[in-house]
Ligand code: HEC
């Protein structure tokens with residue numbers, strides 16, 4: 437059976453080929469009518485003829501398969517799927533519009549690169565941006581700690597795992613619902629936005645189906661809770677964060693900047709007087725860090741195996757291909773419902789996030805020092821690290837959907853770093869609802885403490901609508917063990933620097 441078996445019969449639909457079309461099932465019926473069939477005297481020549489016919493078909497099929505494999509983009513979709521099944525080649529390659537590879541960097545970005553890598557700007561003298569956002573680890577953490585260590589004496593634990601800094605170049609500012617960039621519109625507060633959004637019902641996120649109306653949900657922004665809007669705004673955060681680079685005040689940052697060997701470059705770019713204008717010095721320094729992340733091609737390489745596959749340059753292995761299909765299957769894994777996997781209509785490569793916020797209810801990470809306090813809950817959008825949306829309790833527990841590009845290089849997953857390998861992440865997606873006893877700790881009575889990292893009053897915010905979270909207690913999980921293996925194999929194709 438299998439789709440490959442139907443291949444010869446489909447040839448007739450094909451105008452570009454001059455094959456003799458003979459259904460495989462009954463060779464005789466396709467003999468030209470003038471040829472006598474049966475009759476013993478000429479049985480030998482009929483046999484020979486049949487032999488030739490079979491040989492022609494075989495050669496034709498072989499030529500077709502070779503052609504289809506080489507020029508899969510010229511095949512109609514049905515044949516394309518067959519080619520994809522057999523060869524792993526993308527039947528519909530696309531041209532991807534990737535950001536300009538600006539080389540060399542602008543002078544400001546080159547300055548930003550030095551700041552990014554300079555540990556002398558931290559209170560400890562030992563930590564730079566690159567310590568937690570390692571260029572060798574897709575600008576994510578270089579180790580498998582749930583949270584990184586920082587502070588003046590490098591002994592303070594952080595609260596969340598550092599996200600990858602790659603692929604942020606298209607991140608819009610935080611908003612609730614679209615169009616926060618409308619500059620002419622009257623200024624709107626988060627409360628007003630949330631109010632407007634409250635009248636719309638939440639659209640279910642289904643892989644492969646574009647939502648009919650724009651999503652009236654929190655989206656965009658930087659950090660797990662979206663509290664910074666631009667890379668420039670963001671950069672001063674870690675400089676002053678007491679558990680990170682731990683400068684006590686912006687003046688401390690200024691002081692350190694004026695002692696760097698690249699101070700002359702500041703003067704060249706912004707004039708000598710910059711050293712006497714501390715606010716401006718910090719602003720320009722943070723602007724430079726943002727420019728570096730925006731300009732340097734290493735932050736948005738698009739050199740994963742999947743990118744090459746999208747462009748028709750490499751083939752996926754069967755497991756990877758199967759994993760991709762499950763990833764995109766709205767009834768199975770449905771990962772692409774939130775981690776978008778297809779190029780946009782205008783050929784921008786997929787970033788594996790819809791940049792929206794969701795409450796998934798991941799288990800509490802009991803290893804985090806901050807979680808030793810049983811009353812402490814990290815509620816994402818509604819606080820405590822973000823303060824302007826505290827009253828919007830409908831968003832409590834929501835975190836930014838992270839990109840899955842380079843996800844296989846990470847060793848701490850989710851906003852609290854509770855998992856350290858993709859198998860556990862997959863088990864969570866697969867069994868959170870069907871077998872919560874395998875995901876959450878059990879209470880004294882042996883009952884799973886479901887959603888133990890959120891106060892009960894916010895449990896209603898948790899996503900139970902989108903597959904695979906639409907399964908119920910005791911249902912069959914959405915994915916089998918083999919399917920999970922294949923989805924992980926697919927996620928491994930999202931790592932940059934693949935050599936085709
Ligand atoms: C001690 C580790 C540490 C250091 C040092 C550090 N960061 Fe981070 N970074 C983090 C953590 C943790 C987060 C997530 C924090 C959150 O969501 O509240 C983060 C988030 C970010 C984000 C947002 C990413 C996203 O996907 O939303 C950017 C951008 C960023 N950091 C840039 C920088 C820059 C620039 C520097 C240097 C000035 C820096 N970081 C220094 C740990 C660090």
Ligand code: HEC
Nearest residue numbers: 769770771773774794835836837838849850851861865902
């Ligand atoms: C309804 C939207 C949604 C769906 C569907 C979804 N995810 Fe996620 N994913 C998220 C959000 C939101 C987070 C962050 C949640 C948090 O940290 O609390 C996340 C986090 C992750 C992470 C952790 C990444 C990191 O850097 O920490 C991985 C891996 C992941 N998802 C893979 C998948 C896979 C595989 C599937 C399909 C089985 C899937 N996701 C389905 C929204 C979704």
